[in-house]
Amino acid sequence: MNHQSELTTFAIITDPHLGLDESENGWKMHQHGEVLLRGHLRLALEGGAEFVLMPGDLTKDSEPWNHMAARQILSEQPLPVFVLPGNHDVRKSELPAEANWGIAKFAPFYQGFGPTGTHPYYSLDLKPSLRLIAINTADTPDESLVDTWGGRVDDEQLAWLDTELAASRGKRCIVMIHHNLLPHSRDDHEGTFWGHFLLQNRNDVLSILERHDVQLAFSGHHHVNNIARHGDLYEITTAGATTYPCSHRFVTLGPDFVQTRTVNFPDEQVVSVALRELTEGPFHMPTGDRQELAAVFHGRPEGRDAKLALRRI
Numbered sequence: 001m002n003h004q005s006e007l008t009t010f011a012i013i014t015d016p017h018l019g020l021d022e023s024e025n026g027w028k029m030h031q032h033g034e035v036l037l038r039g040h041l042r043l044a045l046e047g048g049a050e051f052v053l054m055p056g057d058l059t060k061d062s063e064p065w066n067h068m069a070a071r072q073i074l075s076e077q078p079l080p081v082f083v084l085p086g087n088h089d090v091r092k093s094e095l096p097a098e099a100n101w102g103i104a105k106f107a108p109f110y111q112g113f114g115p116t117g118t119h120p121y122y123s124l125d126l127k128p129s130l131r132l133i134a135i136n137t138a139d140t141p142d143e144s145l146v147d148t149w150g151g152r153v154d155d156e157q158l159a160w161l162d163t164e165l166a167a168s169r170g171k172r173c174i175v176m177i178h179h180n181l182l183p184h185s186r187d188d189h190e191g192t193f194w195g196h197f198l199l200q201n202r203n204d205v206l207s208i209l210e211r212h213d214v215q216l217a218f219s220g221h222h223h224v225n226n227i228a229r230h231g232d233l234y235e236i237t238t239a240g241a242t243t244y245p246c247s248h249r250f251v252t253l254g255p256d257f258v259q260t261r262t263v264n265f266p267d268e269q270v271v272s273v274a275l276r277e278l279t280e281g282p283f284h285m286p287t288g289d290r291q292e293l294a295a296v297f298h299g300r301p302e303g304r305d306a307k308l309a310l311r312r313i
């Protein structure tokens with residue numbers, strides 16, 4: 001069997017929003033965060049994952065102690081884990097600066113979990129014919145996103161992405177990204193409350209991915225289980241590890257297909273607390289709408305489990 005015909009299985013665990021010592025649990029389940037993250041990692045290992053992708057929002061709000069906890073938990077388990085910053089892993093003007101690390105700290109702190117230099121974006125060979133392209137959308141080096149929860153890819157990184165994909169020709173390239181390239185719920189449109197889930201300059205990124213025939217992107221941020229399609233590109237987004245329904249996702253990649261299976265955390269009591277926090281706890285949305293939201297978070301069957309055809313590389 002040559003490497004072109006091998007299967008690769010990995011897991012996606014995203015948006016754990018670790019918040020140690022928080023007095024409020026809330027819909028991001030800070031009081032269960034550590035148990036959930038450790039549990040998802042153990043289940044990924046037991047389920048045969050060869051590595052884990054974590055596309056961002058590792059911490060509640062980029063507190064140094066939560067970054068330290070995240071790195072410690074990742075270090076204590078044997079799987080390779082590749083991380084990205086989310087909008088909650090960088091500085092925001094509305095948060096106290098002394099307890100809120102900025103984007104410059106991310107790459108140096110997470111060496112060994114993807115970043116190798118000073119940039120929070122990177123690419124690496126997962127296998128000889130399989131390359132991971134990790135795109136940073138959380139902030140730019142000049143902290144231009146400090147006043148928004150939205151995401152953007154600056155011109156320097158766009159140029160890097162184009163060059164990197166050109167240099168990776170002949171390999172299957174999979175993209176990891178925090179903010180969404182495609183809408184994942186009926187309310188995701190620019191200018192609406194949900195519009196901030198979409199990457200501000202997603203069309204710039206989409207046109208580069210299209211030009212280089214990229215067929216798979218894995219995102220977080222929206223906290224929903226869904227698969228969206230744009231031409232030959234599938235964007236597979238996974239619900240939060242600690243928000244209802246506390247999901248992780250397995251992905252098996254073959255030479256001409258991708259198969260994915262979503263798992264809710266197998267502790268019904270914890271998941272029922274997450275549902276209660278989302279639908280009854282403090283949240284910026286009326287209760288009826290929140291119940292509808294819970295169904296969107298859980299995802300339709302075809303957005304959770306699917307086998308999709310890919311073009312061979």
Ligand SMILES: [Fe+2]
Pocket residue numbers: 015017057086088221222223240
């Ligand atoms: Fe998040």
Ligand SMILES: [Fe+2]
Pocket residue numbers: 057086087088178220221222
């Ligand atoms: Fe996010």
